[in-house]
Amino acid sequence: MRLRLSTSLLALALLAGCAGAPRHPAATATLAAPATAATTVAANDNLNAVAWSQTAIEHDLIYLQTYRDAQARLLAAMKDRHWDALAKDERVAPAGGLQPAVVLDIDETVLDNSPYQARLVRSGGEYNEADWAEWCRQGSARALPGVVEFTQFAAKHGIAVLYVSNRAKDLDQVTLANLRKVGLPVFGPQAFLGLGTFVEGCEQVGTEKGCRRQLISRKYRVLMQFGDQIGDFVTVLANNAAGRQRAMVPYMNWIGSRWFVLPNATYGSWEPALFNNDWSAPPEQRRRQKIDALRYE
Numbered sequence: 345m346r347l348r349l350s351t352s353l354l355a356l357a358l359l360a361g362c363a364g365a366p367r368h369p370a371a372t373a374t375l376a377a378p379a380t381a382a383t384t385v386a387a388n389d390n391l392n393a394v395a396w397s398q399t400a401i402e403h404d405l406i407y408l409q410t411y412r413d414a415q416a417r418l419l420a421a422m423k424d425r426h427w428d429a430l431a432k433d434e435r436v437a438p439a440g441g442l443q444p445a446v447v448l449d450i451d452e453t454v455l456d457n458s459p460y461q462a463r464l465v466r467s468g469g470e471y472n473e474a475d476w477a478e479w480c481r482q483g484s485a486r487a488l489p490g491v492v493e494f495t496q497f498a499a500k501h502g503i504a505v506l507y508v509s510n511r512a513k514d515l516d517q518v519t520l521a522n523l524r525k526v527g528l529p530v531f532g533p534q535a536f537l538g539l540g541t542f543v544e545g546c547e548q549v550g551t552e553k554g555c556r557r558q559l560i561s562r563k564y565r566v567l568m569q570f571g572d573q574i575g576d577f578v579t580v581l582a583n584n585a586a587g588r589q590r591a592m593v594p595y596m597n598w599i600g601s602r603w604f605v606l607p608n609a610t611y612g613s614w615e616p617a618l619f620n621n622d623w624s625a626p627p628e629q630r631r632r633q634k635i636d637a638l639r640y641e
Contacts, residue, residue, distance in 0.1 A: 388465045389631065393609035397458045403607070404489045410604050411490030414568055415497050417601065421567040422503065429566045429602035431578045431595065434557045445504035445564035446495070447557070449571035450511060452608040455485035455522065461610045471611070480511060481518045487526035499529040504564060506535055508576070510551045513540035554579040572608035583617045
C-alpha cells in the first residue's frame with residue numbers, strides 16, 4: 345500500500361482546511377492574497393472528494409480492510425457448492441460444476457483514476473469521453489490497496505478473476521495492459537467484459553452490466569463481486585433514491601459476504617439520481633438540485 349499522507353501533504357491539508365473555514369468580511373479583506381493566474385480557477389465541488397481519495401489514509405484502509413476480509417472468506421465460499429454471488433435473475437445456467445470466479449469492476453474498484461479526476465478539478469472541466477479514453481490509453485492508473493494480493497490469492501487457488509467494466513470495448517487491450525502492469529492476474533482477453541460486449545439473447549440497456557453477468561453465469565460460479573456502485577452488482581431499473589433502495593433490498597444480507605462495496609465520492613450513478621439523470625441540464629441547475637437533496641435535520 346502506498347503511503348498517501350506525507351508530512352508535506354498533511355501541512356497542505358491543514359492549510360486547505362483553514363482556507364475553507366467561514367470568515368468575517370473584514371478578515372477576508374485582510375488575509376486575501378493578490379489575484380494571480382493560479383487563483384482564478386473556479387471552485388470545483390469535487391475538490392474535497394478527490395483530495396480525500398488521494399491523500400486520506402482512511403481511504404486506503406477501507407480498501408485494504410475490504411479485500412483482506414474478502415480473502416479470509418474466499419476459500420470457505422469456494423467449498424460451499426451452493427454458494428453463488430450472482431443476483432437470482434442473472435443466473436441463467438445452473439452453477440453446479442462450473443469453475444469458481446470472482447467478478448470485479450475496474451475503475452475505483454481495481455484501478456485508481458483519481459489523477460484524471462484531479463485534472464478536471466484543476467482545469468475546471470467536466471468528464472468527456474475523449475479525455476477519459478486518452479487517460480485510459482496512458483495506462484498509468486495504479487492498483488488500489490489490497491486488490492493485487494486478493495486477486496493473486498484467488499488465481500493461486502484456481503479461481504478465475506473477471507473484470508466487468510463500463511470502459512468501452514475498444515479500450516480492452518490498453519486496460520488489460522494496465523492491469524498486468526500493476527500485477528493483477530489476467531487470463532487472456534476474455535477476462536475483460538467492457539461496454540459493448542455482445543451477449544446473445546440479451547439486450548443491454550444503457551450501461552447496465554446485467555447481460556455481461558448473465559454471460560458469466562453460463563461458464564462460472566461466482567463467489568464474490570466487487571464494485572464502487574450498486575450497478576456493479578444488480579440491475580437498477582430506476583436510478584432514483586427509491587429505485588436504488590428497491591434494487592438492493594433483496595440482497596442486503598449479501599453485503600460483506602458475497603458483495604463487497606467500495607467508496608467513491610467523486611462520481612457514480614448516485615450523483616445523477618439527484619437531478620433526474622439529466623446531464624443536459626446546466627451545471628447550476630444540477631448543483632441546486634443536489635443542494636435540495638440534502639437533509640438538514
